[in-house]
Structures are given as C-alpha cells and as structure tokens.
Amino acid sequence: MKVFFLLSIGLMVFVAATVIKTGYDVGDKVSEFKLKNTDGKFVSLSDFKKEKGVIVIFDCNTCPFSKAYNDRIIALNKKYSSQGFPVVAINANDPEKSPGDSFNDMVDQAKKNKYDFPYLVDETQGVAHAFGATNTPHVFVLKKEGDNFVVAYIGAIDNNAHDASSADKKYVEEVVDAILQSKPLPTTKTKAIGCGIKWKNV
C-alpha cells in the first residue's frame, strides 16, 4: 500500500513536471516539422533554410483575438517576407471542438483574406505541443543560426489586441527588426490573453 502511495506520488510529480516542462523556451533549437498547407501541398520548416528567420504564429479562424489580429498578421508577412523573414501560420484547433476550424474552413479563410503565407493544419496537434503553444494567436519568432532555427521570442504580436493603431509596443516587429539589424533583442517573452488552443480529448 505504501509502495503504491509512493508510486502515485512519483507519478503525480512526473506528470506535473511534464506539464510544466513542455514546449520550447527562448534559445531552444526547433525541430523539423512538416504540415499540410491550405493549397494541399506540404510545407516543412526546412523549406525556409535560406531565410533569416520565420515568424511562426499559432492561429485559427474562430477566436476573437485571431480575428482582431488577422490584418496585422497579413501585414507582418507583407513587411518581412521580402526581408527574409516570412510568416508561417499554423492552426492546431481540434475541428470537433471548434467547428469553423476544419481544413475546408481554413481553405476558405486563406482565400477570402488572400493569405500570401502558408496556413498549415496541425491535425495531430503534435507541432503545437512541441512548441508549447497555448493560445491563438501565439507567436514564436525563429532566428536562423547556422543550420538551425532557434527560438528568439515567444508571446503576443503587440500590446493592444483590440486596436492596432493604439498598440505602442509592437513586440514582434521590434524583435524581427533587431534580428535583421543584428541588435540585442528588446523583448524575448510576453504573455497574452487569448483563446486557448482547442485540444483533442486524450
């Protein structure tokens, strides 16, 4: 009985530790991933090896915060893809839990809003888990270092989800500008209220 008790405590500690330890931190090397884009073709992180970095954004069709940031995400790609720093959006929501986030809905969303960046479906939610993404939109700025992509920034796009023109701290732009100019990063981590990613029941 005592052994069983100790085992359960051990298991609980282990589970708690894994919950806390999942996902990338700033400075971590990012593993390769390969996901299906809305055009039906697969996109890998290694497809971007000639770029200076990638702005990975966990996003979706349905969250009010994603809707509020949609124009700003499109603008980020317009501004930075030509400078070697494109946007890659990933939708990890379980379409059973979040109707409106099915692959077909993603195709519609990308067409309607003229996405000129990949909008990938993370069907198994494996990539979202690997990154430790929790919210939408949740940004991971990846910087190319040698042959690897390394996490440079995790968090929100800016400091005003509601109104782009009132945002006076544009976290992602400031970080990408700093990387492009080889300057020290002004911010590496922020927090953001947002819709939680709709995880599948395990």
Next chain:
Amino acid sequence: MKRLFLILLFFSSAASAQKASIVKFNVLQKLIESKEKNIKVINFWATWCAPCVKELPLFEALNASRPDGVEVTLINLDFADKIDKVNSFLARKNMKATVLLLDEIDYNKWIDKVDKSWSGAMPATLIVNSSTGKRRFVERELAEGDLEKLISEVK
C-alpha cells in the same frame, strides 16, 4: 405604500440579472489586496471562451449558497465595447454574481500582478484568503467540487 414599493424593488432586483461594470486594474488590485472579506474567489472569463462559460454555473452556485465570508467576483475579459453582449449574456443566463469587465488591453502590464504563473489562458481562478494570506491560482476549467476544495486549502 412606500414599504410596498421597497418590497417590489427588492423582488425586482433579486429577480433581475447582474450587469457588468467596466473597471480598470486598480479596482481588481484593491479587490485582491482588500482585507474586507475573508475569502475572495475571483474567476477570469469571457463570453467567447467556451470552457469558461461551461464552468460559470459552479461560481453562480457558490455565490447563491453564500457561504460565510466568501465573496465571488467574475472578472470578464471581453473587449469593453462588447459590454452590451456581456450584459445580454448575463441576462440570458440569469447570473447574479458580481461581474466586472476589466478594460485593460495591455495585458503584460497586469497579468503577472494577478499571478506570475499565469500564461494568460482562460479560464483562470484566483482564491485569496486575506486573513491567512494563503492563495491558490488555477489556470484550467474547474470541475464540480474543485472550488470547495480550493477554498478549504486557503483556510
């Protein structure tokens, strides 16, 4: 006549749902730090957050049971210009607990002041006992019985 009026007023206000007031972070901070009541149960939610909406009845039930020295406050995080949507939600669900719409869009200025461990995901619940100084913060959807357990943990 006046008495009848007061009785009617009492019943009409008891029957009508709560309306949200728009507040800034200083109001929430005062609530967290105040010594006035014994235990404060503070829930962070939004009308668009499905797991939040699902667990709201637990807070309503706790509020209705009025346990001694427990104060329930629901902190709504919808955008402030959506207050009508919030109020019609409260009316539809006939909610009675106090609802404050926190109009603080620069989240990084205050999230850590609620709790350092908070990633920003909702629902989230903070339970503070101003007499003992004990607090619990949980960033997940609560199940039946969880609130009572958390309250007993800060006693």
